Amino acid sequence: MIGVGLVGYGYWGPNLARNFSRQADCRLIAICDKSPERLAKAARDYPGVAVTPRYRDLLRRSDIQAVLIATPVSFHYRFVKEALLAGKDVLVEKPLAENNRQAEKLLEIAGRTGCILAVDHTFLFTGAVRKIKELLDSKALGDLLYFNSVRINLGLFQEDVNVIHDLAPHDLSILCHLIDTMPVSVQAMGACHARPNQESLGYLHIEYPDGFMAHFHFSWLAPVKIRQTLIAGTHKMIVYDDMEMSEKVKIYDKGISVSPDQDSMYQIKVDYRTGDMVAPKLAHREALDAEAEHFLACVRDRSQPLSDGKAGARVVRLIAAAQQSLLRGGKKMLINQ
């Protein structure tokens, strides 16, 4: 039985509480929030669970082995650090931290203490992304060529962050999950339509050492809602459309084959190939439920989470580079390997 404490009972915290409280071999022991209203709601929702406005109460309890952190990002660094130093395993909301330095430091502490550090990149636990990961791992797509993602909507303008900070973590966590190598460069362009210095439209362009390329279109100010990712390989290509009700992932047996032209050693011949399209059955399970189960298994077995601190730090790093590029008018920012 793993005891779990939760800090932050605002927008996302209740989802964590609901999903962890129904896992086998897990007990939600305490919920912490500094707002009396939110704490009262937590007490009503979970009568048998302790509530406290003091984070240290969670850390002091020996029956709490893992801490779930769902606070605003400005608290992440301090709360994760204190939990790790108290010997607790941690699942923290994305993004892991506010900047690279913080992220690196947390990675270092987790390594030193031997505690599990996982970042809540929920998309990785959807049936769609799991199926895509499986396809890439089995090399079904052949050599990967590009990744192109569109995530646009007439969306809620955030208070403090721009559209890239808001939306890119979803797609970047998927990208980093699928592609293991580190990019060499990041470029970002954007436009501010409502508030000055707050981009509501953003493009992100990421290049890899081997020529693989990822491109992203983010917008809070689009007439239609699009959530579509193209992933192309030399053998097959994937369209992942999150707005589709039942066929979110389509695998196209399409591509080109390139061969030297027989007539000339300097020419190249491009042949097109089109075959069947398959929309595989996807698991329907709620992503956060699968994620909770996975995190608890990692805690139990001391194994590495799918979305560990390193993955979280990589996303933080790419977003930081994008922000730098934005400030410099789309200049290409190199990523130190």
Added chain:
Amino acid sequence: MIGVGLVGYGYWGPNLARNFSRQADCRLIAICDKSPERLAKAARDYPGVAVTPRYRDLLRRSDIQAVLIATPVSFHYRFVKEALLAGKDVLVEKPLAENNRQAEKLLEIAGRTGCILAVDHTFLFTGAVRKIKELLDSKALGDLLYFNSVRINLGLFQEDVNVIHDLAPHDLSILCHLIDTMPVSVQAMGACHARPNQESLGYLHIEYPDGFMAHFHFSWLAPVKIRQTLIAGTHKMIVYDDMEMSEKVKIYDKGISVSPDQDSMYQIKVDYRTGDMVAPKLAHREALDAEAEHFLACVRDRSQPLSDGKAGARVVRLIAAAQQSLLRGGKKMLINQ
């Protein structure tokens, strides 16, 4: 009655012949092509029309007032120049010329000789683009915010040019037609998947002095065919989807309104607005038929074509800048005003 001569009877020439030969007050007088086979086909298709392998035969005829040029782009500069110097009006295939210098020179000659110089940007004469132009001219969209276009497919790899040279002229001619000012910068990124040094995937990013931004995604190597353009203004937003059978243009009464927050002079309040969507009836006429009629009217009235040499030169200039940016790894290329 306007006499017309055509040079080039390969892929596009027959379409020009067909559409000009059926215009009122116009007569197709002669067709020129250096290939005997193509010339023989022209003679079969149009029994009453003269055929010749020599371009100068067209230019010498006093009954030919206008020359239609549908040759490979490497001939454009010479053929357009000679026609203008011979006092002929000209409609030339896109792109106008191979480089800026050529394009500027042709503009200069056209100005000096007083001849009409038009570039065949057929898309401008589609019902969809005409409706969009009408909407923008009437200020129905409010202040323009951005233009985003996707033109991808598992398409035919061209022999000599990359995907941006191949596909961008369509979208850039539309952009320049809708937006009268000149951009300040161009960036392009791309990847080569079949032949080295020939991009089959390309992104183009264009910025304007007032913050307006245009972004393009081109691909010959996509699993699905997409031809979709978003054009957003402060009042309305347009989705132009050329793959739609009957509702190619959708006008969304969606947007945001920004006002200073009453509670604080430093805060800004963003309100969302969503209203009806209208898909207006579009003219079904073949674009090239409308274009032929328009060109002949310009010849008759000595008026300026919708898609004149200046428009053609602007597209050439943007593509050249994109090519420069590609070579320099996505560097922002400034456009001299």
Added chain:
Amino acid sequence: MIGVGLVGYGYWGPNLARNFSRQADCRLIAICDKSPERLAKAARDYPGVAVTPRYRDLLRRSDIQAVLIATPVSFHYRFVKEALLAGKDVLVEKPLAENNRQAEKLLEIAGRTGCILAVDHTFLFTGAVRKIKELLDSKALGDLLYFNSVRINLGLFQEDVNVIHDLAPHDLSILCHLIDTMPVSVQAMGACHARPNQESLGYLHIEYPDGFMAHFHFSWLAPVKIRQTLIAGTHKMIVYDDMEMSEKVKIYDKGISVSPDQDSMYQIKVDYRTGDMVAPKLAHREALDAEAEHFLACVRDRSQPLSDGKAGARVVRLIAAAQQSLLRGGKKMLINQ
């Protein structure tokens, strides 16, 4: 302040409780259910509300003016009758009753007692149906020509009823709401694929005195989910697609105009008309919230509900006729006027 009692806290009852308990000038006073588990849940969900396993407890309370009935249909007749005879206003789940005789009797009692009798046809309160009703009432469609509805899915096989009993009430309540006259005939065909004598595929065909025609396709055994209704008039035509996220109602300015041919008095000339398509903005409010407000207003003002007992009885009558036709192999059943 209107006091309300609810009987039945199974699948639908909690939705009624939630929506009525948040209406202004309304108080949910008591909840009745014979199951101790469901009653315990009601007590947890609504701490201040009385709970009882005895229906008569609701009817005895003088602070309850209206009773909401969300029990299985086999209880409807008795519970509605007793409520009306106790002087209570009633909102009862669809269908109103098990057969015509019961429905007519309840209508009669409601008329005699002066109590409000409303049937919960929730679809009538959706933004989509309200907009369509508004269009028809304003004669925007011209003369109505036909109604065609498809409601199919790989759906849940019901225990006791066939697919027409299960799904037709939705579409028939919409049809009867839009078209005020009574049909002259009903035909139904169907096939049983799982259990004998239980249709999982059904077609329903309804004709009106003036030639107007309604046709329905229902299925529990389809590979795709379709919820699409076409409503055509001489001036405009509507496509109502409930699977669309944001443009559920599309109004096509399409049609034909028929005129005597000038050349011949015996000939008729058919002209086609196609114009804009408009997808009007729809109210996003939860249908049951609007319905609760409407029912309470009827109770307060003693006005006639949109979906009154008569509407409920009409739906019961059409379904009964469909069942008769099914049993007789698709024979046309006449409806007495």
Added chain:
Amino acid sequence: MIGVGLVGYGYWGPNLARNFSRQADCRLIAICDKSPERLAKAARDYPGVAVTPRYRDLLRRSDIQAVLIATPVSFHYRFVKEALLAGKDVLVEKPLAENNRQAEKLLEIAGRTGCILAVDHTFLFTGAVRKIKELLDSKALGDLLYFNSVRINLGLFQEDVNVIHDLAPHDLSILCHLIDTMPVSVQAMGACHARPNQESLGYLHIEYPDGFMAHFHFSWLAPVKIRQTLIAGTHKMIVYDDMEMSEKVKIYDKGISVSPDQDSMYQIKVDYRTGDMVAPKLAHREALDAEAEHFLACVRDRSQPLSDGKAGARVVRLIAAAQQSLLRGGKKMLINQ
């Protein structure tokens, strides 16, 4: 080398001429049409082919082995009969004849003379229908449950026939091609919106001895164009959408399995099964080209055409029964076996 003669050079005849004239081992020898204008056009289109206004000229030529008949249906009976009696093989436009009696007579003559009689049901030669036929023949769908087809549009009102006569032959030829047994009954309902006694909206319902059921919705007066057929079996289900550009046939691994409930010998348990969806690659070849090749192979090998006189007669019979049902207000018409 098979010599072919064509009678009728109006709407469809030129397509037959184009496709047969390019087949290997086939020569188009003569074209017949009573209209001088159409005959002149035929002479222009095919300079080396004889033209004649007299049908008997075709029948007399010994170098013509097969006659293609593309005249109005009122000429079919006489022209087919004369061709068969002259020992010619025949491909005749759909429908084979105006009524059952004529169709039966032609069948009888074809049998007696040993000539090939084929009916031009072009849809059977599309990549989509060929793939579906292949799936059904391999029993991939399991036991067939139903066939449901929608073919609607704002279409051209025909002069002489109603919407069922106009559109049903397409779907009925597909149905009869896929399902070998003869139906037991036909019902049809319809409404006349433009001209009296000419249905512009029609429904057709067909039942088979084993409970299999086919249902059709035809309309000339719909706001949207739909061409969608559902074919369901116990193992798999097909959606055939002819409006889709690239994925016309989708095979869903969906269905139910029915088993006796273990708890009770009187109960039945329904389990749902959903798996992958596959859109198989389809042949892109023009249907009429494949049909011409097939017909010529049948002529050469004296083998039975896919769409022979018997298939043509069956479609004529079902349409005649539908017309009878329409006249009797939707009455079920039994088909003699």
